[in-house]
Amino acid sequence: MMTMINELRMTGLNSTVTNPFEVRLGTMAVWKKPDLTLPLLLIFLGSIFMILCLRRFTENGDGLPVVGRAFMLEPSFITRLRFAFKSRDILTDAYQKYNGTPYRLIRGDTNFVVLPSDYTTELNRLSQEVLNSRACHAFSLCGHLNGMNVVLHTDLHVRALLSTITPSLPRFTGPASQRIGESMNQILPQDSNRWTEVDLMNKFAIIGGQALALSVVGSPLCDNAEFMQLLNENTEDVFFLVFIMRLLPRILQYSVVWFLPAKWRLWWRHKRIEGIVATEFERQKTQPTNLAASDGSPLPSIFTCMKETKKENTLDSGVLTQLLTAISAGGTFSVANFIFAFILDILAHPHFLKDIREEIQQKNTQVDGEWNFNAFEELPRLDSALKETSRLAPGSLTTYSRVVMRDYKLSGGLTLRKGQFICVDSSSRAADDEVYPNAGHYDALRSYNGGLEDHLVQPFKGVYGTDFRWGAGRRACPGRYLASILMKIIIVKLLDEYDFEACHQGRKESFSMHEFSGIRPETKVKLRRRKVSLGIFGV
Numbered sequence: 001m002m003t004m005i006n007e008l009r010m011t012g013l014n015s016t017v018t019n020p021f022e023v024r025l026g027t028m029a030v031w032k033k034p035d036l037t038l039p040l041l042l043i044f045l046g047s048i049f050m051i052l053c054l055r056r057f058t059e060n061g062d063g064l065p066v067v068g069r070a071f072m073l074e075p076s077f078i079t080r081l082r083f084a085f086k087s088r089d090i091l092t093d094a095y096q097k098y099n100g101t102p103y104r105l106i107r108g109d110t111n112f113v114v115l116p117s118d119y120t121t122e123l124n125r126l127s128q129e130v131l132n133s134r135a136c137h138a139f140s141l142c143g144h145l146n147g148m149n150v151v152l153h154t155d156l157h158v159r160a161l162l163s164t165i166t167p168s169l170p171r172f173t174g175p176a177s178q179r180i181g182e183s184m185n186q187i188l189p190q191d192s193n194r195w196t197e198v199d200l201m202n203k204f205a206i207i208g209g210q211a212l213a214l215s216v217v218g219s220p221l222c223d224n225a226e227f228m229q230l231l232n233e234n235t236e237d238v239f240f241l242v243f244i245m246r247l248l249p250r251i252l253q254y255s256v257v258w259f260l261p262a263k264w265r266l267w268w269r270h271k272r273i274e275g276i277v278a279t280e281f282e283r284q285k286t287q288p289t290n291l292a293a294s295d296g297s298p299l300p301s302i303f304t305c306m307k308e309t310k311k312e313n314t315l316d317s318g319v320l321t322q323l324l325t326a327i328s329a330g331g332t333f334s335v336a337n338f339i340f341a342f343i344l345d346i347l348a349h350p351h352f353l354k355d356i357r358e359e360i361q362q363k364n365t366q367v368d369g370e371w372n373f374n375a376f377e378e379l380p381r382l383d384s385a386l387k388e389t390s391r392l393a394p395g396s397l398t399t400y401s402r403v404v405m406r407d408y409k410l411s412g413g414l415t416l417r418k419g420q421f422i423c424v425d426s427s428s429r430a431a432d433d434e435v436y437p438n439a440g441h442y443d444a445l446r447s448y449n450g451g452l453e454d455h456l457v458q459p460f461k462g463v464y465g466t467d468f469r470w471g472a473g474r475r476a477c478p479g480r481y482l483a484s485i486l487m488k489i490i491i492v493k494l495l496d497e498y499d500f501e502a503c504h505q506g507r508k509e510s511f512s513m514h515e516f517s518g519i520r521p522e523t524k525v526k527l528r529r530r531k532v533s534l535g536i537f538g539v
C-alpha cells in the first residue's frame with residue numbers, strides 16, 4: 001500500500017485512481033494548480049450574454065413595437081439574413097399591422113424607426129445638422145468598402161446637381177440625345193426583320209451611363225472609351241459588394257471583402273480612373289474645354305464644378321475621383337433599372353403603348369420634328385406612365401432614410417434619439433388601396449385620367465407632399481430633374497425606333513434584397529428595329 005501511495009506522489013496520477021481512499025490520499029499528497037480556463041471563458045461569455053440582454057432590453061426605451069426579429073435574443077446575423085431575403089414581406093406585414101404609427105425595424109445591421117409618411121411634413125423643416133441623409137446612404141451602401149463613404153466628406157455633387165446642372169438642362173437636350181442615339185445604334189440590334197433576345201439591363205446601363213456622363217464628367221472624359229468602360233464596370237462591382245457584404249456582420253466585412261475579386265477590381269480601377277482624372281485636371285488648367293451646347297456655349301458638369309469650386313480644389317484627386325465614380329454608380333444603376341421596369345410594364349400592357357406612341361407622333365407633328373427640352377417635357381401620357389412605373393417598381397422599398405444627429409421630439413410626443421436611423425416604408429404606401437385606388441393594378445394613365453390639371457402641375461420630375469418616388473424634403477434626390485429628362489429622351493427614342501416582345505409575363509423579373517428592389521439583371525427581352533420611325537433627336 002505505502003509503495004502505491006509513494007508512486008502516486010511521484011507521478012501525480014491521483015486523478016486516474018478510482019478508489020476514493022486513494023483519491024483522497026492523492027489529493028492531499030499533490031497540490032495541482034486548478035485549470036481556470038474554462039470557468040474564465042464561461043464568465044466572459046456570460047458577461048457578453050448579459051450585456052447583450054441588457055442592450056436588447058433597453059434598446060426599446062420608447063416602447064415602439066418591434067419588427068423583423070423572431071424573438072428578443074435572436075442572434076443578429078439571423079435577423080440580418082431574414083431582412084436581406086424577406087424585406088418586402090416584413091415591411092408589408094408591418095405596414096398592415098402598424099399603419100399610421102411608428103415601429104422599430106430590426107434589420108440586423110442596425111435598427112430603423114419606421115415613421116408614417118405624414119411625419120415627413122414636420123421633419124422636412126429640420127436641417128442636415130439634425131437629420132443627416134448622407135450618413136445614412138453611406139452606411140446602407142457599405143461606403144466603407146466601396147468608396148461610397150466619399151459623400152461624408154463633401155456635398156459638392158448635390159450642390160452642383162441642383163444649382164448648376166438642373167438650370168442648364170434645356171441646353172443638354174441636343175447633345176444628350178445625340179449621344180443616346182449613337183450608343184443605341186452601336187449596342188442595340190439594328191435588324192428590322194427578326195427578333196433578337198437581349199439582356200437589356202446591361203444595354204440600358206451603357207446608354208444611361210453615356211447620357212449621364214455628359215453632365216457628371218463632361219467632355220472630353222465622356223468620350224474617352226476606356227474611362228467610360230471603367231465607370232460602367234465600377235457600377236457593377238459597387239453594387240455587388242453592397243448586396244453580398246450586407247449579409248455579413250460589419251466586423252467581418254473589413255477582412256472578408258478582400259477575398260472578393262470585385263474589391264480588388266474596384267481598388268485597381270480606382271487607381272486607373274484617378275490617373276485619368278488627375279491628368280484631365282492638369283490639362284484643363286491650361287486648356288479649358290467642354291462640349292458645346294447647340295447654342296455654342298460650353299456645358300457645365302460636376303467635374304467642371306469641382307474644378308471651379310476653390311474650397312473643393314483642396315480635396316485631393318482621390319476624393320474627387322471617388323465622388324465622380326459614386327455619382328455615376330448611383331445614377332446609372334437607378335436610371336437603367338427604371339427604364340427597364342418601364343419597358344416591361346408597357347410590354348405587359350400594350351394598349352398603353354399605343355396611346356403613348358400616338359402622343360409622341362402628335363408632339364412630333366406639333367414641334368415639326370424640332371424636339372427641344374419643352375417638347376420632351378410636354379408628354380402628359382408618358383409622364384403619367386413614368387409615375388406609375390415608379391410607384392410599382394421603386395428602386396428602394398424604403399426612402400427618407402436619415403440618421404438623427406441631435407435628439408428631436410416630434411409633435412406627437414415620440415423623441416428621436418441621437419444616432420437613431422429613421423425611414424419611411426414608401427413601397428408599402430405606394431401599394432395601399434386607400435392611397436391609390438386599386439393599387440395593385442398597373443394603370444399607365446392613372447394620373448392622366450385622375451385629374452389632368454393636378455397631373456400637369458405635379459409632373460413626374462417633382463417632389464410633392466408624401467409621394468416618395470424621389471424621396472422627400474430638402475434631401476430628396478438632387479438628380480431627379482436630370483434623370484427625368486434623360487429617361488424621357490431615351491424612352492421616347494426606344495418607343496419610336498424599336499419594338500419589344502417579352503420573354504416572360506408579369507413581374508416575375510423583379511427582385512428585392514435588403515431594402516433594394518429592381519429588375520433581375522439577367523432578364524431578357526426580344527427586340528427588333530422598327531421599319532418606320534420618326535427619328536427623334538433633341539435640339
Ligand code: HEM
Pocket residue numbers: 133134137157158161212327330331332334335338395396399400401468469470471472473475476477478479480482483
Ligand atoms: C430613376 C432614377 C432615380 C431615382 C428613382 C432616384 C431616387 C432617389 C431617392 C429615392 C433618393 C433618396 C431621397 C430621400 O431619401 O429623400 C435619392 C437620393 C439621391 N440621388 Fe437619386 N434617383 C435617381 C437618379 C439619380 C441620378 C441620375 C443622380 C445623379 C446623377 C442621383 C443622385 C442622388 C443623390 C446624390 C442622392 C443623395 C442625396 C443626399 O442625401 O444628399 N439620383 N435618389
